[in-house]
Each structure stands twice: as C-alpha cells, then as structure tokens.
Amino acid sequence: DQQVKQNSPSLSVQEGRISILNCDYTNSMFDYFLWYKKYPAEGPTFLISISSIKDKNEDGRFTVFLNKSAKHLSLHIVPSQPGDSAVYFCAASGTSGTYKYIFGTGTRLKVLA
C-alpha cells in the first residue's frame, strides 16, 4: 500500500511560469516532509523540507505548502527555469523515526524554453 502518492507522473510548464507538483499521504503519523530533485544518472538531491507544525516553507524560488487536514503537500517553483527539468520526489517520515524516508513514485517536470 503506497503511503506517499504522486499521482501525476509528468508535468510540462513553460519557462517563467509556475510549476506546481502535488503529493498526498495516507499516514497521519508522518510529521516531516521533504522534496528531492533527481537528474538522470545522479542521486536525489535535497530541495526543501517542512515540519508538520508549519503550513508553508519558502526557499528562494521554491515553496512547499502542507495541508494536514487533507494530507496533501505541494511544491511550487516560480519562476520555472529549464534547469528545473528533473524528476521530483516527495518523501515523508515520522512514524519510525526521522531516518526512514518513505518516497513517492516521482513526477517528471519538463520546463519548456
């Protein structure tokens, strides 16, 4: 049973516009959420995180929103750049300690120049 779900396998966005990547989770005991970005032939790279005590965290062009009642989080990238083209993974932890990340299946973002 997939505890972390990314229902959109791919997304295309025009350069300069906003990219919104979505993630849903089923386990209400998760209390820490992360987004990782992955380029081909490289390992995932940490992007941004959010604790369940917050509903928003911002870092430059990247903002993560958390809606605990809906068990939903989203990553906003604005403005989107061609270099943002990658696979984005949502991850959650909390029930078994912060070390055990549960990942979604990823969303492939393509930013068109």
Next chain:
Amino acid sequence: GAGVSQTPSNKVTEKGKYVELRCDPISGHTALYWYRQSLGQGPEFLIYFQGTGAADDSGLPNDRFFAVRPEGSVSTLKIQRTERGDSAVYLCASSPPRGEQFFGPGTRLTVL
C-alpha cells in the same frame, strides 16, 4: 567538499552470483542508509546504520541481503544468490545527526 560516493556505478552479474556494493559517506556523517529504486518507483528504504551498528534493517527484503559498516564509515551491501528481481539502482545516503539525507549517484545492478 566530497559527496557520497558509490562503487561500482554499474554492475552486471548472472543469476545466482554474489555481489558487493560499496558506499563512502560524507566525512563526519554518523548515519548511513541504503535504499533500492526500481524502475518507475521512488527509493525504497532497506537499512539504516548509526555508527557501526544496523539500527533498523526492516527494509531488507530477505536473508540474501546483508550490509555491514565495520568502522562506522564505509558500508558494503552484500547480495547472495542474486535473482533477476534484484535488478535495480541501489542508493546510499548519509546524514549528520538530525539532518537531511545526502544521496550518492547509486549503483545500477543488472542480474541476467
């Protein structure tokens, strides 16, 4: 500074053979993790080391899989009697205490 490194980058083996995958974590990171990523999936947790000991090996799929970290730095993931279903990218990550995990580039294992 140097990131997490993994060797080999690619490994092709035959069904039934034994393989070892190596991970060099970031210097000073006490925690080390192994994940497995199959095609079209996200990374799946295998095992977590805090120092030399395996604090949680609940993600290892069966007893053909074993991992060690004898000196609290380099770790080796060992797979015995490999099966075609073991084909995947094996990712290693390390972290400081209470920090996010930094991933290596992975080892792509192909079992023929």
